[in-house]
Amino acid sequence: MRIRDDRAHEEPEINLVPLIDVILVLIIFFVITTTFDSRSMLQLQLPSATGEPVAAQTKALSLLVNADGRYFVDEREVLRTDIDALKQTLSQVAGEDRERPVLLRADARTPHQAVVTALDALGQLGFRKVSIATAPEARP
Template sequence: MRIRDHRADDEPEINLVPMIDVILCLIIFFVVTTTFDNRAVLRLQLPRANGEPAPTQSQPLTVLVNADGRYFVADREVLRTDVEALKRSIAEVAGDERGRPVLLRADARTPHQSVVTAYEALGQLGFRQIMIATAPEQRNAKVGSK
């Protein structure tokens, strides 16, 4: 009588369940620890001004202009910098809401022409409530010294 050794028949296998558990835990960790802030997308240096922000009744449409003169409507980048491309992007995001307030956030180092182009596109589309985002003016501790 021949007795077989069944240990030789066992095929090695890789168990994927623990690896999938670890990957899911990592995904959950990264999703929970990620901050979703639209200001983190672009680093803008806003111009300084004194004054109080005006209260708004509805969520404004945000148009960002970075230091290089690139436009961002809401969270969408406008690929070209001409008026027609900017108007098309604004119209897609805003739809028919021309009475909606617009918040224009332009970097302090932005070329003046880029800001004027944004104003022109908004004006041609019929937007009349345009606000400019500014940072509060920093007060020096020492008066009269530089």
């Protein structure tokens, strides 16, 4: 009596279900652990001042100046640090609305010239409602 060995004719198969499960778990892990906060991109140390914040009626145009003197208008980075590039980016973001309030947020370690350049560009474009953001003064 001859006993057949059917195992020799079986083809090996690759089970993809565990691989797909692992990939889905990794995707979920990375999505949950990723932060989508735009403020986490720039670490600003605002100068301190006393006073109460004023509520704005419309969304202000945000102009950030980091410690290196680089400019950011809303979510767009100005590629060069000269006044013409800053004016061009401000015009593109704000459009024709010169009555829109502008919030200037400059790092406390920013060179003074970078802040003066930002204020000069805003003045040349006709923005009159400019506010400078500060951090509350530390109380002992």
